[in-house]
Amino acid sequence: MTSWIDLGALGHLLVVGLLCGAGLPALFALGVRVLNRPAHPGAAAGEPAPTAAGGAAAPALTEVRARPTVASFLVAGLCFAVVAAAIGLGIGFLVTRS
Amino acid sequence: MRASTSSVHGGYNGGVEDIVLVLVIVTALAFDFTNGFHDTANSMAASIATRALRPRAAVAMSALLNLVGAFLSLSVAATIASGLVDAGLISLPVVFAGLAGGITWNLVTWYLGLPSSSSHALIGGVIGATLAAAGSGAVKWDGLVQKVMIPALLSPLVAMLIASIGAFLVHRVTRDVPREGRDRGLRLGQIGAASMMSLAHGTNDAQKTMGVITLALIAHGTLGAGARAPMWVIVSCALALAAGTYCGGWRIIRTLGKGVTDLTPPQGLAADSSSSATILLASFFGFSLSTTHVASGSVIGSGLGTPGSVVRWGVARRMFVAWVMTLPAAGLVGAGCYGIVNGIGGTAGVLITFLLMVVGCAWLFALSRRAPVTHSNVNEEWAEPAKAAPATGQPATAGQPATAGGHAPTAVVTATGPASSVAPAGPAATGPTLADDPVVAA
Numbered sequence: 001m002t003s004w005i006d007l008g009a010l011g012h013l014l015v016v017g018l019l020c021g022a023g024l025p026a027l028f029a030l031g032v033r034v035l036n037r038p039a040h041p042g043a044a045a046g047e048p049a050p051t052a053a054g055g056a057a058a059p060a061l062t063e064v065r066a067r068p069t070v071a072s073f074l075v076a077g078l079c080f081a082v083v084a085a086a087i088g089l090g091i092g093f094l095v096t097r098s
Numbered sequence: 099m100r101a102s103t104s105s106v107h108g109g110y111n112g113g114v115e116d117i118v119l120v121l122v123i124v125t126a127l128a129f130d131f132t133n134g135f136h137d138t139a140n141s142m143a144a145s146i147a148t149r150a151l152r153p154r155a156a157v158a159m160s161a162l163l164n165l166v167g168a169f170l171s172l173s174v175a176a177t178i179a180s181g182l183v184d185a186g187l188i189s190l191p192v193v194f195a196g197l198a199g200g201i202t203w204n205l206v207t208w209y210l211g212l213p214s215s216s217s218h219a220l221i222g223g224v225i226g227a228t229l230a231a232a233g234s235g236a237v238k239w240d241g242l243v244q245k246v247m248i249p250a251l252l253s254p255l256v257a258m259l260i261a262s263i264g265a266f267l268v269h270r271v272t273r274d275v276p277r278e279g280r281d282r283g284l285r286l287g288q289i290g291a292a293s294m295m296s297l298a299h300g301t302n303d304a305q306k307t308m309g310v311i312t313l314a315l316i317a318h319g320t321l322g323a324g325a326r327a328p329m330w331v332i333v334s335c336a337l338a339l340a341a342g343t344y345c346g347g348w349r350i351i352r353t354l355g356k357g358v359t360d361l362t363p364p365q366g367l368a369a370d371s372s373s374s375a376t377i378l379l380a381s382f383f384g385f386s387l388s389t390t391h392v393a394s395g396s397v398i399g400s401g402l403g404t405p406g407s408v409v410r411w412g413v414a415r416r417m418f419v420a421w422v423m424t425l426p427a428a429g430l431v432g433a434g435c436y437g438i439v440n441g442i443g444g445t446a447g448v449l450i451t452f453l454l455m456v457v458g459c460a461w462l463f464a465l466s467r468r469a470p471v472t473h474s475n476v477n478e479e480w481a482e483p484a485k486a487a488p489a490t491g492q493p494a495t496a497g498q499p500a501t502a503g504g505h506a507p508t509a510v511v512t513a514t515g516p517a518s519s520v521a522p523a524g525p526a527a528t529g530p531t532l533a534d535d536p537v538v539a540a
């Protein structure tokens with residue numbers, strides 16, 4: 001069985017795949033998050049938000065977002081830069097491979 | 099990449115008639131077209147479903163990136179199914195029959211709205227034709243298991259795992275972010291991931307056809323052994339792939355984007371990121387994966403990883419059946435085509451098989467017009483046929499829009515039919531009778 005599958009390469013694929021395939025979107029999502037923080041962080045953090053008066057529509061997420069601060073721009077920029085660098089590496093691989 | 103030589107022997111060794119060469123090239127380009135057409139869904143179904151891109155913008159962008167990708171790969175190996183069949187036994191009729199098998203299976207699965215691997219269809223077709231031509235000794239079964247079957251089994255699982263973890267993380271990170279800003283941001287990220295997939299697809303898949311045509315030219319004597327693909331081959335293959343991509347296999351896009359699970363922007367981002375990472379890394383680590391298996395696994399995984407999301411296992415099961423069927427079914431058609439080519443013999447055999455294939459494709463296309471899926475109705479709500487529906491023996495509309503071109507998102511299909519049916523027919527009364535088709539019957 002092991003002669004049929006290169007288990008080492010498969011393991012590498014899994015680890016790097018998780019880092020890139022799951023880690024990068026999570027990092028990107030973090031960037032999106034710090035730019036779009038809810039105005040009342042506690043309000044929607046846990047279970048479905050306490051319904052406002054007459055909240056039949058049960059809006060779990062507040063539509064009001066806090067203004068991004070300089071720090072949040074920095075954090076988001078860092079997140080997006082890492083993602084962009086990874087995409088650049090991917091394109092570089094595609095171009096040089098052939 | 100090497101521009102490897104590949105010996106071509108067989109009935110046409112030394113003096114292939116020009117018309118056979120032309121037919122093989124046309125068939126190869128047609129296969130390339132169905133390849134693009136079939137695989138648009140892999141890179142763009144999720145972006146279309148989450149509305150990150152409008153349907154036509156998505157296919158246009160994917161086509162452009164496939165075109166760019168195709169031109170990135172200029173040193174093409176003149177091979178077909180290398181390492182899977184005895185290269186010395188590949189003659190032009192075998193190549194032709196293999197391509198015919200691949201095209202036929204691609205169109206049948208497109209008609210049924212099922213994503214299936216174009217590489218597997220081509221490999222299956224060539225192996226079938228080789229079996230018919232030279233017997234089982236000419237097929238390298240070890241290579242088939244190692245390079246095709248095991249990756250096909252593992253790749254969807256790997257993609258599923260990565261996408262489910264990714265979807266869970268993205269969901270967690272953004273769950274209390276105001277919906278509008280979240281969706282706008284995540285959709286942008288998704289477009290980036292989908293673009294990477296399109297580019298990677300172009301570099302991979304156009305090469306296959308370029309290699310086949312170069313091989314045919316070497317067999318004909320137009321090119322010397324070991325020659326590289328001429329520019330016109332590269333340009334025509336790139337254009338055929340891009341044109342196919344632009345036409346968009348909407349039926350497959352619909353199944354993958356709307357049928358498997360209801361993709362939200364976090365899921366879409368996770369699915370496309372997982373797919374592009376898996377495909378690029380697999381290529382880096384030397385695995386040959388099918389884009390289709392990876393993309394399907396990612397979409398399923400993104401549904402599994404998101405709390406409260408539902409995966410329609412009926413749809414997933416049909417896709418799985420199509421994957422398993424691809425090699426043997428394309429192989430059967432390939433073997434059948436070789437039988438006709440060889441039975442009639444010579445140029446006439448190739449010509450008649452070619453015409454048969456054209457007629458078959460036209461018939462499938464005509465059938466598909468009964469319940470067309472286009473850019474305008476690709477995103478309509480998915481409706482599984484009711485479990486209680488009486489089995490009339492007619493394949494019915496499984497989740498396909500009831501009305502052609504309708505924009506109403508509430509077009510619920512109420513046609514009767516077996517719940518497992520996959521044929522996207524019109525109203526049950528006019529459904530095609532593909533009952534003997536194994537996928538429909540499954």
